Amino acid sequence: MRCRECGSEHEPARLSVCPDCLGPLDAFYDYSEVDWSEDSLSRRPRSLWRYRELLPLLDHGKAVDLGAGLTPLRRADRLAKALGLREIYLKDDTVNPTYSFKDRPASVAVSKALELGYKVVGCASTGNLAAATAAHSARAGLPCYVFIPKGIEGTKISQAIAYGARIVSVNGTYDEANAVASRAADRFGWALVNINVRPYYVEGSKSLAFEVCEQLGWEAPDHIIVPIGSGALLNAIAKGFGELRDLGLIEGRGPKISGAQGQGCSPVVDAFRAGRDSIEPVEVPNTIAKSLAIGDPGDGVYALRRIRESGGFAEAPSDAEITEAIRLLGRTEGLFAEPAGAVTVAALKRLVASGAIEGDERIVCYITGNGLKAPEAVAPSEADILEISPTLEGPGAEILEVGAWRT
Numbered sequence: 001m002r003c004r005e006c007g008s009e010h011e012p013a014r015l016s017v018c019p020d021c022l023g024p025l026d027a028f029y030d031y032s033e034v035d036w037s038e039d040s041l042s043r044r045p046r047s048l049w050r051y052r053e054l055l056p057l058l059d060h061g062k063a064v065d066l067g068a069g070l071t072p073l074r075r076a077d078r079l080a081k082a083l084g085l086r087e088i089y090l091k092d093d094t095v096n097p098t099y100s101f102k103d104r105p106a107s108v109a110v111s112k113a114l115e116l117g118y119k120v121v122g123c124a125s126t127g128n129l130a131a132a133t134a135a136h137s138a139r140a141g142l143p144c145y146v147f148i149p150k151g152i153e154g155t156k157i158s159q160a161i162a163y164g165a166r167i168v169s170v171n172g173t174y175d176e177a178n179a180v181a182s183r184a185a186d187r188f189g190w191a192l193v194n195i196n197v198r199p200y201y202v203e204g205s206k207s208l209a210f211e212v213c214e215q216l217g218w219e220a221p222d223h224i225i226v227p228i229g230s231g232a233l234l235n236a237i238a239k240g241f242g243e244l245r246d247l248g249l250i251e252g253r254g255p256k257i258s259g260a261q262g263q264g265c266s267p268v269v270d271a272f273r274a275g276r277d278s279i280e281p282v283e284v285p286n287t288i289a290k291s292l293a294i295g296d297p298g299d300g301v302y303a304l305r306r307i308r309e310s311g312g313f314a315e316a317p318s319d320a321e322i323t324e325a326i327r328l329l330g331r332t333e334g335l336f337a338e339p340a341g342a343v344t345v346a347a348l349k350r351l352v353a354s355g356a357i358e359g360d361e362r363i364v365c366y367i368t369g370n371g372l373k374a375p376e377a378v379a380p381s382e383a384d385i386l387e388i389s390p391t392l393e394g395p396g397a398e399i400l401e402v403g404a405w406r407t
């Protein structure tokens, strides 16, 4: 492990931050060990564990693998046409084992917690990580405590309950739930995946860079759009592209990386737009993208830096724009995303409108969570449902005759 701030190096032990300066720790590897030839990869698991040389587990036989990762990269020509673009791909992480990208970091973190000898795991969560950690801890046979703020989607709580987790509902914001969870981890000696196992946890998400490049025939896209909550995901994806470049597996400087948050909780986007280097926390987040409602993002400054270094942009679409993006994605491509996933499409739309995106770029939108986790985002309106009596001759049905309804 290497400290991102002071550069000191440490053994991959029970470490959540740099013991010297409390800075964040990044994993590094023996890069000469990597063999990702087509032949070698074809014999590997169809999950993120295929990239084992760059995952922080010492004994790979101990991986807790529910099959997270290796999700489809879908070319989205109908969406591209609707937005006036040439080449869009959707990285469809809605089809992970618990239906969000969080299965990636959870799989790595629960595996590492086992390796480090922890007996209890858990997390602080805006919803998706709760389900992902609960499922992987069930698979590992470890008890799991999830700390959640008030107001998250009931579906996500049900999921975590079904996987046997103990739910600790904290009467406050996500940041407050996170602070309480952190104290509980210290007091009880638990491994909370995104808190004291965080340096290992974040490594799972960089597989989202590896897969996109592998799926494009070891080419990097020109531009990627990534949702931001804590900023860990964006930072990890950027690290992943950097590792591929260092390994010579992709050429060029890597994609532009743009970030997306919901209006109502956009501390990173606000800092980007204001040209600031620091993040001003949002006291009380209020966005339909509840999974991204983190007012004081732990990796916010690093995400901001990554966006700037890559030449990318940042946008914070409104609730209405996000809901419209869910429907646009659904009706053009048959993909149903939760608000935190479709926010990248809403941001893309803004970037096209502002002229920031050029029409001939090869773009990848990361779609990180499944729409069935937050179905209330597509509450039916009168325009969606035609009510008729149980006959095709009755009142209302004549409109079907002329084919006039919702064309």
Ligand SMILES: Cc1ncc(COP(=O)(O)O)c(C=O)c1O
Pocket (backbone or CB within 6 Å): 100, 101, 102, 126, 127, 128, 129, 227, 228, 229, 230, 231, 232, 233, 234, 291, 292, 340, 341, 368, 369
């Ligand atoms: C669906 C979804 N997308 C994106 C994110 C953002 O990830 P991060 O908090 O690592 O920035 C989250 C976080 O919970 C999420 O649930």
Ligand SMILES: [Zn+2]
Pocket (backbone or CB within 6 Å): 003, 004, 005, 006, 007, 008, 018, 019, 020, 021, 022, 023
């Ligand atoms: Zn340090």
